[in-house]
Amino acid sequence: MRISKGEIFERVFVNEEVNLQIDQEAGSHVKIHVINASFSITVNQLGEGCITEIYGLENLHGDESVTAETHVTHAVGGGTSNQLVKFVLADNSRGSFIGDLKIAPDAQQTEAHQTNRNLLLSDTAEMRTRPQLEIYADDVKATHGASTGQLDESALFYMQQRGIDKQKARQLLVNAFMKEVVETISDEKIKSDVLLLFEEEAF
Amino acid sequence: MSKLLEIKDLHASIGGKEILKGVNLVINEGEVHAIMGPNGAGKSTLSAVLTGNPAYEVTSGEVYLKGQDLLSMPAEVRARAGVFLSFQYPVEIPGVSMTNFMRAAINAKRDYEGKEPISPKEFLSLMREKKKLLELPDKLNNRSVNEGFSGGEKKKNEIFQMAMLEPCLAILDETDSGLDIDALRIVAEGVNKLKTPQNASIVITHYQRLLDYIVPDFVHVLADGKIVKTGDKSLALELEEHGYENI
């Protein structure tokens, strides 16, 4: 699909697999959230001054397996892209993140950020992360970060010392981890629906 | 006066290394016990073991809270039964607001006592009242637990939580360290206001100064994993003057 000049395309997908190929014309804005589903999103910034935002939040249980894939290309300069993908993996779940970020030689003054953070809640859950950055322009601001960790034991004990049981403590920590993504949803109604989706979950 | 806490020949280790080497202590309701002792003696280890920190292993000994076997209770049950630790190093919990944290703690305790969850109105006014006691700012509610708090603010926040939860046994692990003179007075006054004939506290400190405000009934010296000397408040003065060398 093509997002024409100055147009805004904004979608939140919940429990729905997403496959998108998007070409952005100058000054257009793409903002996509995918919650609890695999996705593959390819975005080409073909005009100047585009904004691309891709957010993924995957909360996996049992034998679930989810792949999050992004391919963002800045063909032209002056654009911005921001990717934030978070996985919470319980039980035997599997997650993978593949993130390609390309900044073409002519795409000067591009700002591009890619972050992938993952929380493993069990020893048998598994996360694979494969970021791939190809930056050919020199006047750019690009950051990327990937990390996979576990719940902070000292925070868990601190909460237990205040009478909060381990399960509730885990839930508070996991919700805190996920909140960063949920809070980027613009629509207040959708945001609160997504929060509700996670609120009552046990970890 | 009835017995609140009884520690019998307590041994504990971490990472296979024995830290507590036979601690004995009886605390009655209404008493304040100060514990002093050199760095690395095992004071924080004792706090950790009493509160059920899973990083430590109790190798032998017994501990009773109001006659109940404390060591067999999970950490959160000990807390609900009224054991509170003001941490030497309070933990930062990004993304968890003080409000959500405190509400979960209060409701866990109420549930344990067979009470209904606290109403939002009652909760907010309780927060307001206790914040005033510690002279903490209103905006605290929305901030993440301890995140970005200054050293002194963290210590105040510990005593604020103590005020919210009204424990029967409070262990204050170096609550005075990092506090400026005014904050020390506020914190000490807060602790004194929370004192009742039914509760007790263990005050771990390196400095006599705190004990001018919170006057102990007993002062113990913990050295190399054991209580090696017990006296009244004059022992703290003596230690301040001569150090631990003669003990």
Ligand SMILES: Nc1ncnc2c1ncn2[C@@H]1O[C@H](COP(=O)(O)OP(=O)(O)OP(=O)(O)O)[C@@H](O)[C@H]1O
């Ligand atoms: N994870 C650990 N592994 C090995 N040794 C440890 C560990 N944690 C603590 N210790 C050791 O246990 C001993 C007792 O530590 P503890 O924190 O109880 O001392 P303390 O009396 O509270 O000292 P301070 O006055 O400095 O706070 C120290 O020698 C410390 O190095």
Ligand SMILES: [Mg+2]
């Ligand atoms: Mg200590």
